[in-house]
Structure formats: C-alpha cells, structure tokens
Amino acid sequence: SQQGEEDPQALSIQEGENATMNCSYKTSINNLQWYRQNSGRGLVHLILIRSNEREKHSGRLRVTLDTSKKSSSLLITASRAADTASYFCATDGSGGSNYKLTFGKGTLLTVNP
Amino acid sequence: DVKVTQSSRYLVKRTGEKVFLECVQDMDHENMFWYRQDPGLGLRLIYFSYDVKMKEKGDIPEGYSVSREKKERFSLILESASTNQTSMYLCASSLSGQGYNEQFFGPGTRLTVL
Numbered sequence: 001s002q003q004g005e006e007d008p009q010a011l012s013i014q015e016g017e018n019a020t021m022n023c024s025y026k027t028s029i030n031n032l033q034w035y036r037q038n039s040g041r042g043l044v045h046l047i048l049i050r051s052n053e054r055e056k057h058s059g060r061l062r063v064t065l066d067t068s069k070k071s072s073s074l075l076i077t078a079s080r081a082a083d084t085a086s087y088f089c090a091t092d093g094s095g096g097s098n099y100k101l102t103f104g105k106g107t108l109l110t111v112n113p
Numbered sequence: 114d115v116k117v118t119q120s121s122r123y124l125v126k127r128t129g130e131k132v133f134l135e136c137v138q139d140m141d142h143e144n145m146f147w148y149r150q151d152p153g154l155g156l157r158l159i160y161f162s163y164d165v166k167m168k169e170k171g172d173i174p175e176g177y178s179v180s181r182e183k184k185e186r187f188s189l190i191l192e193s194a195s196t197n198q199t200s201m202y203l204c205a206s207s208l209s210g211q212g213y214n215e216q217f218f219g220p221g222t223r224l225t226v227l
Contacts, residue, residue: 033215042117042203042218043156088156092214099144099163099207099214100171105155 004032004089004104012110019076021107023089024069030092032065033101034074037086046074046087079111116140117219119204125225132191134222136204143209145187146216147171147179149200156203162187163209194226 007022023032031050035043049056049065049072056063062075076083086108090101120135136145146161148171158171160179168179176198180188187206191198201223205216 031214035216035218040201040221040223042220043205043216045215045217048215090216099209100146100158100161101214101216102158103148103156105153 004091004102006087006089006104006107008107009105010108010110012112013079015079015081015111015113017079017111019079019083019109019111021074021087021109023072023074023104025072025089025091026070027091029067032063032072033090034061034063034072035088035090035103037088037106039085043088076109079109081111081113083109084111085109117204117206117217119202119219119222121222122220123223123225125227126191126194127227128195130191130194130226132194132224132226134189134191134202134204134224136187136189136206136219137185138187138206138217139185140206140217141184142206142217143184144207144214145181146205146207147177147187147189148203148205149173150203150221151200159189194224196226198224199226200224 004025033048034046037043047058060077065072086106088106090103117138147159148156162168162181178190204219207216
C-alpha cells in the first residue's frame with residue numbers, strides 16, 4: 001500500500017526560482033527519504049531525515065519533517081534546468097521491516113530555462 | 114561508488130514466454146528489492162530478499178517469482194509473461210541495520226510484453 005503521497009503531482013517553474021514539494025504519510029516512521037528520478041532512469045537517493053530531526057540541509061536542498069502532522073517538505077533553492085526530474089518521498093516503518101521502504105507516486109518538476 | 118546493474122535496459126517478449134530479469138550489486142548489501150513502476154501508480158514492491166535464499170513477498174507478487182542464490186545477484190522471473198506485466202522494472206539494494214536503509218537503484222529495465 002502507498003504510504004507517502006507527494007503534492008503537487010506536477011510543478012513547473014523558471015530557472016532560478018525555488019521549488020517546494022510536499023509529502024504526507026500515514027504511520028509512524030524511523031526516517032523519511034527523498035529520491036530523484038531523471039526520465040527513464042533509476043532513482044537516486046538525495047537526503048534522509050530521521051524522525052527525531054526537524055530540518056536537514058544538503059547543498060541546495062532543504063528538507064523539513066513534522067512528525068505531528070506526518071508530513072515532510074523538500075525545498076530546492078535556485079533551481080536549474082538540470083533539476084528537471086521526478087521527486088519521490090519514501091518512508092520506512094517504525095516497527096518490523098525497517099529496511100523496506102514505501103514510495104509515493106512522485107512530483108514531476110519541470111524547470112524552464 | 115555503489116553500483117547496481119540490470120541485465121537489459123529494454124526487453125521485448127511475447128505473451129506466455131518465461132522472462133528472467135537479472136540484477137547484480139557490487140557493495141555486499143544484504144537487502145535486494147524488485148519494484149515495478151507504472152504511470153500514475155508510482156513504485157510498487159514486488160519481492161525483496163534480506164539474505165541469500167531468503168525472500169519475502171511485497172505488495173504485488175502475483176505472477177512473479179524470485180531467486181537469490183548468491184548475495185550479489187537477485188533475479189526476477191515472470192513464469193508466463195502477460196501484457197499487463199509491461200512495465201519499468203527497477204532493482205535496488207541496501208545495507209541492513211537500523212538507519213541504513215538508503216536504497217541504491219539500478220538503471221531499470223523497460224519490459225514490453227506483446
């Protein structure tokens with residue numbers, strides 16, 4: 001079953017603008033991850049935020065996590081055309097198989113030059 | 114760098130054929146996964162394996178089987194391919210242990226069943 005749900009489904013912005021994508025999930029988690037997928041390719045891990053963290057940065061990426069609302073956001077600052085891709089959030093379960101991830105359906109980001 | 118390779122990028126098969134999709138990882142990861150990805154449905158887990166010869170069903174195992182005879186290799190088998198198995202198939206691997214569940218993906222195999 002799908003746990004993470006990204007919002008919006010699609011986002012189109014101009015180069016240099018910031019892009020924000022949101023993810024909501026249903027059950028308790030140990031951590032939440034964001035992945036990127038370029039068209040027709042495999043997924044690439046971007047960033048992991050643990051359930052006891054509220055914010056994490058990596059380069060132009062900023063991820064926030066609100067466990068009380070069961071939601072996360074991914075902010076890409078100063079976007080570039082090369083950021084055009086689909087972005088997925090993935091959650092694990094706080095009990096049982098913590099190595100198994102459940103992926104959302106993704107947000108398609110288009111950055112126009 | 115972790116590398117996950119898949120045997121084919123594109124594959125075309127006929128209905129009823131037996132299809133093997135191979136995945137190899139070179140980082141000594143314990144866990145390996147097979148997903149299929151379809152438009153509007155996202156990634157759905159077919160099977161995963163947490164050790165050699167061990168496997169567990171994912172969310173959509175029907176019509177598929179898997180084999181893991183060696184740690185580095187995880188095969189997905191379509192016993193009798195059907196047109197509704199036309200999809201992008203993604204293999205991934207990860208380490209075991211709390212907090213070590215970042216998954217590394219292969220490039221994908223786009224399978225078309227005619």
